[in-house]
Amino acid sequence: MVYRMNYRPETVFRGTPPGGGAMLRERYFPERKVVLISFELEDESDYALEPVKLFSKYGVKMLSCIVQSHPDRGAIHASLFLDLTDSSIDKFDLLRELKSLRHVKNIELLDLPFTHGEARLVVFTLEEMHDLFKVLRELGGGGLAIMYHMGFRAGEAIAARLSGYFENGKKALEYLLLYYESLGHGRFKLKSYIDGVYCRIVVRELVECIDVNSDKPNSQIFRGMLAGFLSKLWGREVKVVEMKCIAKGDPCCEFEAKV
Incomplete structure (x- = not known):
């Protein structure tokens, strides 16, 4: 609701x-x-x-x-x-x-x-969001790359805004997840965090993966956003891998970020 x-x-x-x-x-x-x-x-x-x-x-x-x-x-x-x-x-x-x-x-x-x-907060229904995602997915690999880089640039911009506000990177990431959950993007849990090196996040009901059927991990936007956010926050290139995904039948989406 x-x-x-x-x-x-x-x-x-x-x-x-x-x-x-x-x-x-x-x-x-x-x-x-x-x-x-x-x-x-x-x-x-x-x-x-x-x-x-x-x-x-x-x-x-x-x-x-x-x-x-x-x-x-x-x-x-x-x-x-x-x-x-x-x-x-x-x-x-x-x-x-x-x-x-x-x-x-x-x-x-x-x-x-x-x-x-x-x-200015703007609301889209889940169905409207999925219609937008579907158009990009239908473009194939190019569309998926667009989604990833959209997320990456957004993550970089958010990190640039927040990095000097919180006392450490973990606090900034925890705030980001709290904010995204309040906007309905999913249910986020930071399971593990080593500053500048590694983190693991579990997401339930991730908006871009709900009601999607796939034989491989589906997230592009959130995965990209997390990579951009952490790369900017840690000052190093970060690779994010979606280890589990509800789109392929897992109970949740799980992301690992490593330098």
Whole structure:
């Protein structure tokens, strides 16, 4: 189940700028104090009440929100863009108060100069995503290479943004997986991590492999994204291999990354 809401969407884009997509790279309201919060909550019916009450109490505006929940998971994942400009609380106290709420299991806050392309969350259904993937797969090896390099470039860009924000590479990777899970890309678990050398990640319900039948590992986009992210983060060329894949009948997708 996916929920999406935007606060005053008419204020996000005021017309189309010359060059069309150029605005995607411009600062997202540079005069505003916008932060991104990603967190994991216990799957209880009232999980949203306390955070919303907290935002109302301090005048925190919710610009965009995506929430992922499923009846058999026992956890809820969410990513929210919040505007603290006119609020009566700073980001440190807000994070502290959110951590103290009874249903919050894990939470991270990013205070970065977001661009329009990063701060506007867009939702596709799983079927729509699979239609896009199918077109590229039908191109054969060239299409698969495009998917891999799309992921690789995206991973490099994300790592460049996050590398100086977290205290170490493991924390940055854990945040990335938490964020991607909140967006519905899959259920991620970092099983092993040796900084700059090796990591192993298990993914359940990886979006590009669900309902795909294949005699070989199927992931290109996530595998590429992970390779790009870790190569940038570790400063060395990283090779990522999908050891298991739900597309070929395995219970999960499993990735190993090595230098």
